[in-house]
Amino acid sequence: MSQEQIRGRLRKAPEHFLSHEGMRSSGAAGSSGRRDFMRGAFATALAGAAAPAALAKGNADGDPAILQLPAHSRGLGQPVASNDGYGRPSRYEANVQRRQSPGLTQTPQASVSFAPLQSLFGIVTPSGLHFERHHQGWWDVDPTQHRLMVNGMVKTPSVFTLDEIMRLPSVSRFHFIECGANTAVDWANVAVPTVQYTHGMLSCSEFTGVPLITLLELAGADLKGGKFVLAEGADGSSMTRTIPMGLVTSGEVLVVYGQNGEMLRPENGYPLRLIVPGVQGVSSIKYLRRIELGDQPWAAKDEAIHYVDLMPDGKHRQYSGLQECKSVITTPSGGQVLLDKGFYSISGLAWSGRGKVKAVDVSVDGGRNWRAARMQTPVMSKCLTRFSLDWVWDGKPTVVQSRATDETGFVQPTYAQLRRARGTRSIYHNNAIASWLVQENGEVKNVQLS
Amino acid sequence: MFSFRKGRIALAGAALLALASVWAAPAPQGRSAGFEGIGRPATPAEVKAWDIDVRPDFKGLPPGSGTVLKGQDLWEARCASCHGVFGESNQTFSPLIGGTTADDIKTGRVANLMRTDYPARTTLMKVATVSTLWDYIHRAMPWNEPKSLSADDVYAVTAFLLNLANVVPEDFTLSDKNIAEVQARLPNRNGMTTDHALWPGGEFGNARPDTANKACMSNCADAPPKLSTLPDFARNAHGNLAQQNRLVGAQHGADTSRPEGAQLGDTAVQIAVAAAASSKQSAASPAIALLQKHACTACHAVDSKLIGPAFAEIAQKHAGKADYLVGKIRQGGVGVWGSVPMPAQTLEEADAKVIADWLAAGAAH
Numbered sequence: 001m002s003q004e005q006i007r008g009r010l011r012k013a014p015e016h017f018l019s020h021e022g023m024r025s026s027g028a029a030g031s032s033g034r035r036d037f038m039r040g041a042f043a044t045a046l047a048g049a050a051a052p053a054a055l056a057k058g059n060a061d062g063d064p065a066i067l068q069l070p071a072h073s074r075g076l077g078q079p080v081a082s083n084d085g086y087g088r089p090s091r092y093e094a095n096v097q098r099r100q101s102p103g104l105t106q107t108p109q110a111s112v113s114f115a116p117l118q119s120l121f122g123i124v125t126p127s128g129l130h131f132e133r134h135h136q137g138w139w140d141v142d143p144t145q146h147r148l149m150v151n152g153m154v155k156t157p158s159v160f161t162l163d164e165i166m167r168l169p170s171v172s173r174f175h176f177i178e179c180g181a182n183t184a185v186d187w188a189n190v191a192v193p194t195v196q197y198t199h200g201m202l203s204c205s206e207f208t209g210v211p212l213i214t215l216l217e218l219a220g221a222d223l224k225g226g227k228f229v230l231a232e233g234a235d236g237s238s239m240t241r242t243i244p245m246g247l248v249t250s251g252e253v254l255v256v257y258g259q260n261g262e263m264l265r266p267e268n269g270y271p272l273r274l275i276v277p278g279v280q281g282v283s284s285i286k287y288l289r290r291i292e293l294g295d296q297p298w299a300a301k302d303e304a305i306h307y308v309d310l311m312p313d314g315k316h317r318q319y320s321g322l323q324e325c326k327s328v329i330t331t332p333s334g335g336q337v338l339l340d341k342g343f344y345s346i347s348g349l350a351w352s353g354r355g356k357v358k359a360v361d362v363s364v365d366g367g368r369n370w371r372a373a374r375m376q377t378p379v380m381s382k383c384l385t386r387f388s389l390d391w392v393w394d395g396k397p398t399v400v401q402s403r404a405t406d407e408t409g410f411v412q413p414t415y416a417q418l419r420r421a422r423g424t425r426s427i428y429h430n431n432a433i434a435s436w437l438v439q440e441n442g443e444v445k446n447v448q449l450s
Numbered sequence: 451m452f453s454f455r456k457g458r459i460a461l462a463g464a465a466l467l468a469l470a471s472v473w474a475a476p477a478p479q480g481r482s483a484g485f486e487g488i489g490r491p492a493t494p495a496e497v498k499a500w501d502i503d504v505r506p507d508f509k510g511l512p513p514g515s516g517t518v519l520k521g522q523d524l525w526e527a528r529c530a531s532c533h534g535v536f537g538e539s540n541q542t543f544s545p546l547i548g549g550t551t552a553d554d555i556k557t558g559r560v561a562n563l564m565r566t567d568y569p570a571r572t573t574l575m576k577v578a579t580v581s582t583l584w585d586y587i588h589r590a591m592p593w594n595e596p597k598s599l600s601a602d603d604v605y606a607v608t609a610f611l612l613n614l615a616n617v618v619p620e621d622f623t624l625s626d627k628n629i630a631e632v633q634a635r636l637p638n639r640n641g642m643t644t645d646h647a648l649w650p651g652g653e654f655g656n657a658r659p660d661t662a663n664k665a666c667m668s669n670c671a672d673a674p675p676k677l678s679t680l681p682d683f684a685r686n687a688h689g690n691l692a693q694q695n696r697l698v699g700a701q702h703g704a705d706t707s708r709p710e711g712a713q714l715g716d717t718a719v720q721i722a723v724a725a726a727a728s729s730k731q732s733a734a735s736p737a738i739a740l741l742q743k744h745a746c747t748a749c750h751a752v753d754s755k756l757i758g759p760a761f762a763e764i765a766q767k768h769a770g771k772a773d774y775l776v777g778k779i780r781q782g783g784v785g786v787w788g789s790v791p792m793p794a795q796t797l798e799e800a801d802a803k804v805i806a807d808w809l810a811a812g813a814a815h
Contacts, residue, residue, distance in 0.1 A: 095693050095703070102688055106542050106756065107748050119696045136590060137745065149492055149500055157492040164488045190679050193688050193706075218489050227653060230503060236596040238589040240503060246651035279650065290500050297653075299506045299579040301586035308576065308642070314564030315641055316576060320648035324659065335691035336701035340714065344700055353650070361665060368671045395714065399677070405665055413661035421660040425566065429648060437677060442714045443704050449675035 095119070098129055101197045104185070109137035112179070114200025117330045117349065122376070123174070123384040125203035127260050132267045133179055133201065133281060135302070136237035141287055143263075143271035146234065148215070148255070152292035155220030162271055166257060168210045173254065173277075174383045176204040176351045178323045180280030180307050183430040190446050194335035198434065198446060199328045202349070204384040207275050208258025211251040216293060223249065226293035230300075231274045234289035240300040241283045242319065243276055252277050252382075255288060277382035278353030279321040280428070282307055312423035323353035325412050326431035327360055327387070327404035333436050334446035341395040346373075347388040352406035356380065359405045360387040366399035366435070366449060367414075373402065393438065399447065401435050415448055504585040508629060511584065515625035516606025518613040524603055525610050528592045531749065531757055531790050537614050542749075542757055546573040547614045550637040555617060558640035574615040578642045580633045584608050594745050594793075685710070737808030738815060744797045746805070752815050759787045765813035775806035 061067055089096070098113040105111040115131040125131075132138070143162045151157035179201035185191040192198055212229070229243040247253045254275040257263060264270040269286025276283040282302055297303075297319060308316035327350035332338055346364070350357045356379055361370040373387040387402065404412045413421075415432040437447040504510040526535065533539050537547035549562045549572050560575045562568040577583060588604045590596045599607065609624035617635050618624065624632065633639065644654035680687075686706045688694075695703030710716070741747050741761075749757040750764075768775055779802045784791035795802070808814075 092697055096696055097694075099689075099694065109745065109748055110543070116694070118694075119699075136593070136596065137748075149496065150489075151492060151497050151501055157497050158489045159492045159496065160489045167488060168485060193680060193684075194691060194694065196694065197688060214485075215489075218485060232500075232503070236590060238502075238596070240585075240589070244649060244651040245653070292501065292503065294505070294509075296505055296507060296509075298503060298585075299582050300503070301582055301590070304579055304582040304642075305573050305576050305586075309646075309648075310563065310571070311643070312566075314559065314561075315643045316563075316578075317644070317646045317648065318578075318642040319644055319654060320646055322648040322650050324648070331699070332701045335688075335704050335706070336695060337704045338701055338714075359665070361667065366671070366675050368669065370665075370667045370670065399675070403663075403665065410659055411663035411665050413663045417661045417663055423566075437679065440714070441711055441716055443710060444701070445679050447677045447679045449677060 096129070098131060098200070099196060101185070101192060110135055112181075112201060114196045115203050117195045117200055117202065117328070118333050118336065120330070121386075123204050123349070123386050124260060125205060127205065127262070127265045127268065130177075130203040130205065130259075130265065130268055131179070131201045134235075134267075135239055136235060138267050139235055139287065140266040141234065141271060146271050146287075146289070148272060148288060149290045150215055150219040150221075150293075151290070152230070152294050153222040153226045154216065154293055155222075158215075158219040160215060162257065165210060165215075165255065165272070168214060170208050170210060170258070171254065172206055172208040172258065174204065174206050174378075174380050175275055175277045176202060176323075176382065176384045177275075177281040177284055178202045178326075178351070178353075180282060180321065180323070180428040183432070183434075184427045186432075186434075186446075186448070187427065187430050188424040190448050193446055195328060195330050195333040195434075198334070201281070202351075202384075204351075205259045206261070207254060207256040209254045209256030209272075209275070212248050212253040212255050212274070212291065213251055215255060215291065216248070221293050225295055227295050228293075228297050229253075230290075230292040230294060230298050231283070231285040231288060232290040232292070233269075233285045234287040238289075239282070239285055239302065240298060241285060242297040242300065242303060243274070243283060244279070244321070247276060247279070276321075278323060278355075280307065280323055283321055307428060309422065309426035309428045311426065317426070320429065323351070324429065324431045325352035325354065325357070325404050325406040325410045326350070327357075327402040327412055328434045329362070329400055329402050329436060332400065332438060332444045334444055336444045338393060338438060338442040338444070340442075341393050344391050344393055345388050346391050346400060347386065348402050350375075350385045350387055350402065350404035351383065352404065352408075352410070353382060354410065355382065355407045357385040357404050358407045358409075360385070361403045361405075362387075362389040363401045363403070364389075364391055364398055367401055367433075370403065395440065397438060397440050399435050399437050399449065401433050403433050416450070502585075502589055504581045504588070506579040506581045508581060508626070511581070511626050511629065512601045513626045514601040514605050515623050515627075516602050516604070516609055517623045518606075518609045518618065518620050520603075521606035521608070521610025521613070524599070524607050526791065528595075528599075528793065529607065531793060532593055537611060540570070544572065545570055546611060548572045549575040550615050552616065554637035555635050558636070558638065560638045560641060563638070563641065574611070574617075574637060576638060576641070578636065578639050580608070580612075580629060580636055583611065584629070592793075594748055595796075682710075735808065735815070737805050740797075740801050740805050744795065744801065744805075746795075749792070752813065757790060758792055761809060761813040763787075765809050765811075768810065769812065770810050772803070772806040772810040775809050776802045779805060 096116050096119040098115055100111060100113050113132040115125055115129050146162055148160045182201035183198055186198055227245055229245060229248050231241055231243050233239040243253060256275050257272055259268060264273060272288045274285045274288050303319060308318050309320050310316050327348060329346055329348035331347050346362055350360045360373040360375060362373045363370045371389060373389040376386040379385050412431060412433055418432045435447050435449055437445045532542045533546055538545050549570060550560055554560045563575060584604055587607055605624045609618060609622055612618045612632060613620055613622060618632060645657055647657045647659045690705060690707045692703035692705040750761055752761045754760050779795055782792045782794040
């Protein structure tokens with residue numbers, strides 16, 4: 001039964017062109033499943049050029065995908081530079097989108113879209129799938145009119161154009177950006193079904209720009225008296241955040257215009273943004289217009305009213321930006337279906353705001369026993385690391401988990417440990433070990449263990 | 451050949467020297483040597499235009515003042531549509547006011563934050579620095595017209611909010627002179643801690659991480675764990691997950707539009723239509739694009755009530771009345787759909803007409 005359902009395998013010819021699952025759907029008269037299927041069958045017939053009769057015949061002799069040459073093997077393809085000169089993903093990839101989580105926010109301008117981690121490979125997030133978090137809507141800002149001002153405790157308050165910033169020697173570095181509220185909805189219990197919604201406020205790019213310290217030095221910064229940096233955006237929210245000085249003087253904080261080989265996308269701060277590696281995404285100010293050097297922190301709205309972590313004693317942790325070591329299995333993950341027993345490569349992502357990931361362990365028995373996963377190179381500081389583990393599924397229900405350790409020796413905590421320290425109301429910085437239940441019917445569910 | 455090249459280099463060198471003698475100027479004062487020609491000094495007016503931040507010690511706070519009563523007028527005209535007349539609304543954003551007591555004003559700690567059963571966390575329950583309110587209202591409010599309030603307006607609106615929370619009396623005038631006294635009455639002024647390990651650097655102390663897991667490798671758990679998961683009725687709450695996964699791969703998406711099956715692969719239906727279906731979406735109508743452009747969608751949705759009525763409701767009530775709708779869009783109003791006022795909108799008449807025509811014709815999408 002299960003084997004028959006696997007596309008691409010030889011199977012007995014059905015009575016007509018409906019497959020088994022289609023026949024089951026059709027039996028449920030009036031269900032949306034039927035409509036889905038009928039549309040599916042229609043589209044397949046259109047796209048595949050394989051007539052129903054031929055499909056049936058094909059099944060008798062072998063795979064019709066082999067026996068019936070498709071149109072793309074028998075015709076002339078598309079010309080160069082189609083799509084207005086900028087390529088797009090295949091239309092068959094339309095399911096792979098960033099998505100809003102229903103009911104999470106009430107206005108689409110102060111909202112989030114989540115990256116489809118379940119469908120991504122390696123460590124780089126395609127720019128068009130990078131998660132979005134806007135506080136007052138996004139803009140497509142004219143780069144010729146954009147300016148960056150550096151003021152405060154500097155000898156010469158200064159203004160830089162994009163032309164000038166792009167004349168400076170550039171660096172390109174891979175870093176993750178994770179929202180401080182990533183996985184927030186699961187603090188108290190399971191709330192959403194898939195890794196897109198649990199962990200999708202996470203993306204990773206190669207960013208190109210100049211170290212912020214270079215611009216501060218050009219303005220004659222007082223690096224002895226200056227203890228904090230304020231970064232400010234040019235959008236309606238004019239987002240402001242206090243930036244840790246140590247990451248500025250170390251050269252890690254970048255003023256970037258490039259992302260994955262092209263300019264930043266408007267949703268990600270075009271034409272200029274800050275990147276504060278290892279710190280929650282809100283600090284990587286988009287549409288960056290101003291840098292101020294000062295001797296005290298600013299308690300801006302998003303470090304005094306939001307992005308503060310409520311502790312069990314009723315106090316809020318303020319200036320809590322660092323993203324501690326965390327990992328998650330992306331395949332198999334919630335909302336997916338394993339089509340059969342047998343071999344799978346469990347794969348996922350690990351990262352730490354304190355540096356490199358040193359090890360990732362994977363459990364396929366709900367945390368009783370763990371095995372060291374393979375870490376795919378390159379392993380970089382404050383960057384996603386891809387890991388994988390070979391696994392033969394015996395068809396029995398089980399829980400799969402990953403647990404990362406970073407180069408400081410910090411081990412990703414369990415939910416029980418995290419809740420003991422912080423309760424369940426802190427919203428931000430949930431880096432607990434995530435668990436996926438693989439059921440006997442192949443469906444994977446988001447679960448928490450206690 | 452060799453001597454020729456050498457000659458060219460010498461020539462080029464001479465040309466560079468000549469240019470340098472003409473063009474080289476001393477680096478502007480304070481600017482580091484190197485990277486000549488990158489950046490220029492900002493004028494005082496430029497710094498004034500952008501350097502608007504206000505710190506907890508009130509550095510950056512411009513002089514000015516505003517009364518609670520003036521703040522109330524501004525509030526009802528500019529703020530109440532999103533935040534509610536008393537700052538209590540939970541419809542668009544988290545409520546601003548509520549949950550603080552006279553006792554909190556004495557202690558500087560909001561007692562309701564210590565209760566796990568208290569349902570809301572309002573802005574006034576959380577904020578520990580009054581500068582934060584002033585700074586944020588000034589830079590980012592109102593929602594659809596940020597930076598349109600004068601300094602005196604911001605003092606007034608801040609005073610009104612503080613009055614709603616009983617921090618200042620009704621006849622209060624907030625100003626740069628007395629804002630420090632107000633800070634000393636803020637309900638949660640003692641409610642913040644920096645005693646944690648989540649600030650990179652030593653500015654706030656160096657607390658150790660608050661969890662200390664060990665990387666146990668075998669026989670780590672004694673009893674089989676208890677599992678909690680989403681209830682069955684939430685199965686399709688995030689849409690059909692089959693359409694949120696790639697068509698091919700080691701795993702496919704579960705068809706959550708159907709009840710879960712018992713057999714392996716029961717819900718692994720092949721949904722090959724997503725690509726075709728999405729390509730069918732035609733370009734959004736010009737009206738819908740304008741709704742996005744002018745941020746109408748911040749308060750209105752097509753089929754459901756947000757802060758304002760659904761476009762479909764408006765279309766039904768005012769079918770065929772495009773001219774009336776142009777006026778309402780541009781001038782705003784109150785009373786037709788309830789007590790929440792719609793502020794006047796600054797869009798051009800031509801754009802308002804496209805939207806009004808679309809509404810009058812039924813708000814199709």
